[in-house]
Amino acid sequence: MIKRLLFIHFSLWALIGLGQNQVFVDGEEFLEWTISDTLNLKHKTDQQIREFWEKGYLFAGVDSVNQAGIFLHKGAKITLDDVRGNSVSFSQLIQNANDRLNAKINSGYPFARLTWDSLRFKNGQLKYYINFEDGPLITNDSIVLLSPIETKRQFIAQTLGIEKGVLFKEKDFSALSDRLTRVSFLTPKRAADISFQNGKAWTYLDLEETSTGSFEGVMGVLPNQSAGGKPLITGNLNLSLLNLFRSGKELDFNWERFGEQSQKLNLRYKHPFIAGSKLHFEGLFGILKQDTSFIGRNVGLKMSFFIADQMDLGFAFEQSNGDVIATNTARIISNNLLDFQQTSYFVSLSSTRVKVSTPVNFLNYELKFGVGERVIALNPNLPADRYDTINLQTTNVELMTRLEFQRMMNKQMGIYLNASIAHQSNAQLINNQLYRLGGLKTLRGFNEEFFFTSSYVVSQAEWRLYFEQESYLFAFYDQGFLKTNDWRSPLGFGGGFSLRTNSGLFSFAMAVGKQQNMPLELANMKVHFGYLSRF
Numbered sequence: 001m002i003k004r005l006l007f008i009h010f011s012l013w014a015l016i017g018l019g020q021n022q023v024f025v026d027g028e029e030f031l032e033w034t035i036s037d038t039l040n041l042k043h044k045t046d047q048q049i050r051e052f053w054e055k056g057y058l059f060a061g062v063d064s065v066n067q068a069g070i071f072l073h074k075g076a077k078i079t080l081d082d083v084r085g086n087s088v089s090f091s092q093l094i095q096n097a098n099d100r101l102n103a104k105i106n107s108g109y110p111f112a113r114l115t116w117d118s119l120r121f122k123n124g125q126l127k128y129y130i131n132f133e134d135g136p137l138i139t140n141d142s143i144v145l146l147s148p149i150e151t152k153r154q155f156i157a158q159t160l161g162i163e164k165g166v167l168f169k170e171k172d173f174s175a176l177s178d179r180l181t182r183v184s185f186l187t188p189k190r191a192a193d194i195s196f197q198n199g200k201a202w203t204y205l206d207l208e209e210t211s212t213g214s215f216e217g218v219m220g221v222l223p224n225q226s227a228g229g230k231p232l233i234t235g236n237l238n239l240s241l242l243n244l245f246r247s248g249k250e251l252d253f254n255w256e257r258f259g260e261q262s263q264k265l266n267l268r269y270k271h272p273f274i275a276g277s278k279l280h281f282e283g284l285f286g287i288l289k290q291d292t293s294f295i296g297r298n299v300g301l302k303m304s305f306f307i308a309d310q311m312d313l314g315f316a317f318e319q320s321n322g323d324v325i326a327t328n329t330a331r332i333i334s335n336n337l338l339d340f341q342q343t344s345y346f347v348s349l350s351s352t353r354v355k356v357s358t359p360v361n362f363l364n365y366e367l368k369f370g371v372g373e374r375v376i377a378l379n380p381n382l383p384a385d386r387y388d389t390i391n392l393q394t395t396n397v398e399l400m401t402r403l404e405f406q407r408m409m410n411k412q413m414g415i416y417l418n419a420s421i422a423h424q425s426n427a428q429l430i431n432n433q434l435y436r437l438g439g440l441k442t443l444r445g446f447n448e449e450f451f452f453t454s455s456y457v458v459s460q461a462e463w464r465l466y467f468e469q470e471s472y473l474f475a476f477y478d479q480g481f482l483k484t485n486d487w488r489s490p491l492g493f494g495g496g497f498s499l500r501t502n503s504g505l506f507s508f509a510m511a512v513g514k515q516q517n518m519p520l521e522l523a524n525m526k527v528h529f530g531y532l533s534r535f
Contacts (some may be wrong), residue, residue: 022069023048033070041065048072055091056080058126081127097130098350104134108167110196111135120213138168141200149209151186156205157249158273159183178309184354185212185243211534212451218440218507218530220448234258234448236440248272258439258448264288267486276309280304284318290449294337294432302346310353316346318372322432327381336431339379342396344372357498357505359414359466363405370398374426374433379500390428397425406464414460416474423455434484440528443480445492445513447526454481470500476511490515504533 023030035041045062052060052074058073080088088096097114104112117131140162143153148511156395157163159174159438160179176192186207193204199237220234230428234408250270257263268284274281284300304314320342350366376392400422408414420442431452436441438450466472474496484490496509507530514520 005350020292024069026073027071027116030072041070045070045072046433056089058090078126079122093128099420102134104132106169107167108137108139109134110168110170110201116213134158136199138196138199138201140164140166140168141202142212144202144204146204146206147189149186149207150246151209151243152247155246155272156186156207156332158278159248160203162203173203175309176205180207181310181354182306182352183242183248185210211242214532215239216530216532217512218528220440220529221527224504232260232447234439248526256448259291261291262449264449276307282316288430293324293326293331293335295323295325295433297323304348306352310351310466312350312352314346314350316370317347318344318346318370320344320372320433322430323379324379324432329381329383332382333378333386336429338390338430338432339377340374340433340523341377342374342433344370344398346370346398353469357411357472359408359409359464359469359472361406361411361414364402365404366400368398368400372396372398396433399423412466415464416464416466417459419457419459421457425454429484431456437480437482438510442488443478443492443513444476444494444509444511444528445478445526446490451480451482451488451490453484455483457481468500470505471498473497478511484487488515496528504531506531 282302300317438446439448492513494511
């Protein structure tokens with residue numbers, strides 16, 4: 001790769017004045033510079049000389065700098081021509097050479113180099129010829145693991161993009177540390193190394209294999225006005241298996257009880273690099289029961305693949321069903337419930353970096369867009385005229401985006417932010433298809449799944465003080481803007497801690513919420529206890 005370093009040395013026979021100074025080029029007034037110090041003068045002069053070079057004045061330089069001004073010269077304009085007679089600028093010459101060299105080193109020729117084969121100057125024209133030498137063709141061979149781990153080498157090679165037999169690419173080797181953030185159970189002990197022998201590249205990795213499974217339980221203690229003031233106990237159980245069969249397969253199980261007669265279950269299975277390809281397959285299943293009102297089911301299939309070191313593109317198909325189980329006609333109509341079936345197609349773009357709870361800077365994001373067709377099914381508990389003003393077949397459009405990041409202010413203190421936006425558009429919105437918000441993961445200070453909304457903007461901001469890895473104190477403020485018929489702006493705030501122990505991760509949080517029709521009262525405080533065990 002060509003790099004040209006510019007060093008301009010000034011012999012300041014007299015101290016140049018600060019402020020406005022006249023610049024002369026070839027003895028004529030050119031422009032005025034405002035000079036603040038000597039470094040500022042050097043920066044401006046270097047930049048001006050580069051501009052002259054870009055225009056073909058390759059012999060431009062500095063004559064003198066004194067109290068009378070800054071004196072530069074351009075010299076004769078030089079035309080750069082290759083052996084074919086094509087004229088290029090100096091910057092184009094460098095860029096073209098770099099592009100050709102990069103193309104070689106990223107297509108199996110890491111030892112490629114360029115040389116000036118000939119260089120002639122005549123009548124203001126500089127003719128040149130650049131010779132490229134490929135060097136030996138190099139292909140990837142095996143990954144050498146310096147520490148014993150159980151994860152299969154094939155999965156590691158595919159994740160890092162250095163499969164055996166594939167042409168060696170320098171950019172793939174340079175991106176190894178970024179690509180390792182795609183998995184949470186492999187951590188590098190030191191930087192990767194490489195050796196070349198007999199046309200083969202051997203990659204040396206020293207990896208540590210961390211816990212590949214976790215079990216998490218969260219218990220919430222919430223006020224329950226419908227049970228004579230007795231607190232309502234809610235619960236959340238998560239089982240996550242991240243490296244099934246030591247080949248990167250994932251299985252997630254999530255069960256949650258968020259009301260007296262309300263609960264939901266979600267299952268997810270991920271199969272990376274299906275059939276040896278670059279595609280990842282995901283299967284999704286979810287079921288939700290809202291007290292004695294309705295049941296919702298969702299089945300999804302997703303295919304995704306990496307399009308950058310820390311980014312993937314996905315396409316999904318989802319089938320959703322909603323069944324009203326309430327039998328009281330007035331209740332069904334007042335709650336705006338309808339039986340439906342919907343088929344949707346989604347495209348998503350998301351980061352592949354694994355979420356961390358340690359004192360490091362990170363950024364995660366996700367953008368998802370979907371279009372579906374919804375068909376309303378007739379309910380025998382509703383009168384026939386209920387459907388007279390309802391569109392039985394409509395188009396449903398969804399747009400969702402999420403941004404999550406942590407910025408450390410020093411080694412212990414940082415700011416964490418999780419912001420999400422979603423919008424659902426349909427000519428006939430129904431309550432049992434709306435987004436569900438509230439609780440520990442969205443709006444703290446409110447009951448789980450408390451809000452029904454078609455559009456929302458929610459942010460969770462935390463101040464964190466780390467005293468160990470994964471152990472920190474935090475204070476938070478959650479703000480939401482939700483719309484069903486009108487906009488509402490609930491907020492919640494509180495604090496807690498996360499504590500890493502030898503047996504697992506214990507968390508505690510207290511939160512209180514406020515919205516337009518609910519004043520701020522400590523009696524409505526929500527308390528959450530959580531425990532996560534890794535194995």
